[in-house]
Amino acid sequence: MEKSAKIYIAGHRGMVGSAIHRKLTKEGFTNIVTRTSSELDLREQEAVREFFAAERPDYVFLAAAKVGGIMANNIYRAEFLYENLQIQNNVIDAAHQNGVTKLMFLGSSCIYPKLAPQPLNEDSLLTGTLEPTNEPYAIAKIAGIKMCEAYRSQYGSDFISVMPTNLYGPNDNYDLNKSHVLPAMIRKFHEAKEENKPFVELWGTGSPLREFLHADDLADACYFLMQNYSGAEFLNVGVGHDITIKDLAELIQRIVGYQGRINWNVEKPDGTPRKLMDVSKLHALGWKHSIELEEGIRVTYQDFLQKIESYAV
Template sequence: MNKGDKIFVAGHRGLMGSAIVRSLQKKGYTNIITKTSSELDLREQQQVRDFFIAEKPQFIFLAAAKVGGIYANNTYPADFIYDNMAIQNNVIHEAYRNNVDKLLFLGSSCIYPKLSPQPIKEEYLLTGLLETTNEAYAIAKIAGIKLCQYYQKQYGCRFISAMPTNLYGPGDNYNLQNSHVLPALIRKFHEAKVNNHPSVTIWGSGTPRREFLYSDDAADACIFLMEDYEGADFFNIGVGVDNTIAELSLIIKEIVGFTGELVFDTSKPDGTPRKLLSVDKIKGLGWHSSVSLKEGIRLAYNDFVNKYDYYVHKESSLI
């Protein structure tokens, strides 16, 4: 990519998309196109077709998605599979029809089987059953990876994919019903501290292990792949280290300054027992993460406190 090339960041108001925009701007890219979902509904084929004809983007970061945590995925599976497949199908196909120079599709680590060997290598895709609570979302993301690979195979399109691990950072979703575990815990601990609650309740047993990547680190990896990688492979993006939910809770508790007790609600689902990505492949190209978990949580918490009124009213939605 050249600094003046027209770059469309789909999903620029979401966690990943906003990080990509920030990183592109820091690197000196000046011609970034963004559209809100009210301006351009990526689920609607004709709207997407008209957008490509009018704007003619040269590069695309496809970060738009319907996203949510265990509760949202398990409660609205039809919405998750339909919305995400519609977005992917429309954008990827129109990128092909309009000769876009290169596209990067953002997937998710939930594409892998529930009981994958750890750490999870890219080659483990489609080798076992998915976690049932987010199966709909995972199937949509797998379809997106395959779309990119097949359009490259059949038409020679420079379409690639990246699979980030659990992300957090500025612009996250802090809705307690629909968010992922780390932002939900930040909000829970903060509100418990402010309201002098004696304890914080955490879903599940606290034993599942998860890996967390600061969103600006993930954005840096995506731009790295767009600038430097040519091929048909997809890449895991992560830090290569995981923590139990209990350990994560203690870190957030310390950073927020909450002094009460932790209560684990074992009636709530744990989800996948462990999900640690192997990042050897992208490290082999020369990229690695730079923000530690504690540093990233401090940055995310400061952002949350500064924008508290906005975040607590933000709904989980198409971003």
Template sequence: MADTSNGKTTFSSFRADKTAKICVLGHRGLVGSAIVRKLREIGFTNLLLRTHSELDLTRQNDVESFFAFEKPRFVILAAAKVGGIHANNTYPADFIAINLQIQTNVIDSSYRHGVQKLLFLGSSCIYPKFAPQPIPEHALLTGPLEPTNEWYAVAKIAGIKMCQAYRIQYGWDAISAMPTNLYGPNDNFHPENSHVLPALMRRFHEAKVNGAKEVVVWGTGSPLREFLHVDDLADAVVFLMESYSGLVHVNVGSGKEVTIKELAELVKEVVGFEGQLIWDSSKPDGTPRKLMDSSKLAELGWTPKVSLKDGLVDTYKWYVENVKQ
């Protein structure tokens, strides 16, 4: 509903005005594209989208001019420089500088040009390497980070703190959400630097197409991991924009763990690879367990809807139709 009692038109709800100008930054990535799909699905008609070539978020003057001219009512910041362990180790300066530039420019310009509400998206890597399991929000800054991605993590922590600082100093409605491991359409299926789920899917698919007899996977398969379909994250983002205005960042996870072995067997089944799965236990397993505590979000009234099996079927369909073989 619109409120004009103070001479200005304000809206009490994120969903109230489907013509509201919503800026989704990073709209071509895994997360941003899912948020755009969700917003369109529920009827929003005025989405403000810019590619990197149209708007370089690291350039302060360009971002300032964009916000001064467009004046969006809502901003969802899903744009970031991301990469795997190798990229983080090779380009630490890029990971800290580019992400800090993007966040600082967007958050500050959003506030200065009258954005009603902003949501900043981070990552579970913000938490200490040896955080308690499941990882609660209050574990932030309680111990050293995982060294292989600390540059990215420090930038994301700065983004959370910047949103908090603008809320404290200016009373501005900036919130942060920290998703767990995500997967789905528009994921990165690169042979060398993709994450475990898309990497398994690609390997099983290629083995099936090539008629291979076996697929070898590193480790014992015993580590536990949590996965959330990106459409569930998009749904949670809409829910938080509608229902949450707090200082503390909010974890967004499925709350369900699977072993890497269970995941591999499920991906193998979904892909339809009929050969043998071999575990190379001479290779490292990585962290034994990494689970987010998403009870805060559950208490607010949101729970995920997409099962891992259904999500894998959906993702594999997208992979076959969209990834160049």
């Protein structure tokens, strides 16, 4: 990407989009185009077409999505499927219609079958049944991958897809009804500490294994791949090792400084037993993560403390 290139970041205020924005700014890119959701509703086809026709970006990072944890995914199933399909379809097609040089679509590790062999290899896509709790979101993301593949096949579009593992970092969502597991734990332990609660209740058994990648590492990988990868196959982005939810909880508890106990509500779902990404293809291209989990959580907790008033109960 040339430093003068016009780059559109869809979803620039989210955790991933803001990390990509920070990375590009750090690297000296100044012609970055952004729109808030109130300025441009990506679910509306005509609005997206008009935006692309007017701005004509050279590169697009498609990081906009409706996201959430197990609870939100399971409750708002229709919204997760419809809104994500609308966003993807509109942006990908408008990028094609307006001659975008390159587009990157950001998906999710939930695209893989619930019981796919671990670590999750790119070849496992569509080989089994999805995790029921986030199936609508996963189907939307799979459709995004296939859209990029189809536009590449039919039109020769340089549209690539990356599948990040579980993410965390600055600008995460700490709303307990919508957040993912790591930010939800940060908030729960912090509030329990402030209110001197004797215990924190967490869902499930604590046995599932999860992999966590800092958003700034993902942004670094996206920047690397946008310049160095134009393959038809989507790529996993992760750290290559995982941790149990129980160990994660105890790590966050220690970082926050909460002295109470943890009660595991085994009546609640665990979700997928394990989600570890096979990142051997990404490593072979020359990229590896640099932020380890404890360091990343400490920085993320400080970000939470700066935003704490907006998350007050």
